[in-house]
Amino acid sequence: MTAALLSVQGLEVRYGPIEAVKGISLALRAGEITALVGANGAGKSTTLMALSGLVPKAAGQVLFDGQDIGQLAPHRIVRTGVVQVAExxxxxxxxxxxxxxxxxxxxxxxxxxxxxxxxxxxxxxxxxxxxxxxxxxxxxxxxxxxxxxxxxxxxxxPRVLLLDEPSMGLAPIVVQEIFRTLRDINAQGLTILLVEQNVRQALKIAHRGYVLETGHIVLEGSGRELLDEPRVQQAYLGV
Ligand SMILES: Nc1ncnc2c1ncn2[C@@H]1O[C@H](COP(=O)(O)OP(=O)(O)O)[C@@H](O)[C@H]1O
Ligand SMILES: [Mg+2]
Structure with missing residues (x-):
């Protein structure tokens, strides 16, 4: 098994009284595409912004290649190699x-x-x-x-690329092209965290995935396992 290049432990993020992310843990293995999928409002963007240092963390630790980057300013995080694609x-x-x-x-x-x-x-x-x-x-x-x-x-x-719904608003054929590009970039060795509401496409190209619901991770597994999971099929794939 490949070691985690980036890991998050017990991440919590609040917007005032709203607890958007409720203590989640993720591990991105080096060289893999990890998908973080879930419905609108689940806390996906908040999780990415917390990794990029763009929203404060109420709790949790972020380790990147053995270094604690959880308290760094956004530009310092970019410099370590954790880079979020702008919308x-x-x-x-x-x-x-x-x-x-x-x-x-x-x-x-x-x-x-x-x-x-x-x-x-x-x-x-x-x-x-x-x-x-x-x-x-x-x-x-x-x-x-x-x-x-x-x-x-x-x-x-980047050594880790973070993407927030790159397929949003694009025609299906263009979405295919974007996902193919991500696979190519990953094949060249880049580790990717892909946040998507396009659950089917994201899990198809992901080595591993996590399903986020109202701030909690409710399922994790290989992309294939999650695509076959009845709960994922019912909630996200319209099966
Ligand atoms: N700036 C904000 N202020 C207050 N609440 C927010 C803010 N941004 C997001 N939220 C709330 O946090 C929760 C998670 O949002 P978000 O991370 O954007 O979810 P997702 O990206 O999965 O759609 C939602 O309930 C959303 O309404
Ligand atoms: Mg979002």
Whole structure:
């Protein structure tokens, strides 16, 4: 069994009186795609934001590669290699595609040559971004903006990529393309935490998954096991 690269123990998050996440534990194994699925309001985004340091934790520990990152500021967390993909629509629409990608490297302290090298790699992965490199990000389609958001996160040299519903609002064929891209990125060794309401697609590409309901983990298992689970089928797959 592969060791956990990132683990969360007893995470609790509150918004005033609302307890959004009620003491959950997760483990992301190195090199795997882990899916965190559940209905609207289950606490998925809150969990990701807590990992990124964007909301305060009422309780819980976050260990990344043996280091306690639970108390770090968001930019320091990014620098450790835990990088959240911005929502597709958070691309900076008045900047060019290239400028958006370059911004992804802002926390890095290495050379311009290394960043240029990584930009080339992102363009190789997303040829359509290369074609539109000098165009404004605001002119991209929804799917292309999602790819730009992923490309921008890759520019930060992540070791763990966190994604919050990358399929949201996209046509099914575009969703397929995004998920295929995630599989490719994972095949190159990147560890991924994928938050989705598109439970079927997420569990199909995930090595492991967790089902979150009203702030609690209610089921966990391999992607296959969860797809076969009657409770998952009834609640999320319309079987
Ligand atoms: N900024 C906020 N202030 C108050 N309550 C919030 C806030 N953000 C989320 N919540 C509540 O926390 C719970 C979990 O929300 P969220 O993490 O966004 O769920 P999900 O991403 O699974 O849809 C919901 O009950 C939601 O209404
Ligand atoms: Mg959400």
């Amino acid at each position: 597709g629509r958070a691309t900076l629409t008045t900047l060019t595609v290239r400028e958006n990608l370059e911004l992804g490297a802002y926390t890095r302290r290495d050379s311009a040559a290394e960043r240029a090298n990584d930009l080339d790699r992102v363009f190789t992965m997303f040829p359509r971004l290369q074609e539109r490199a000098s165009g404004l990000a605001g002119n991209l389609s929804g799917g292309e903006q999602q790819m730009l958001a992923i490309g921008r996160a890759l520019m930060a040299r």
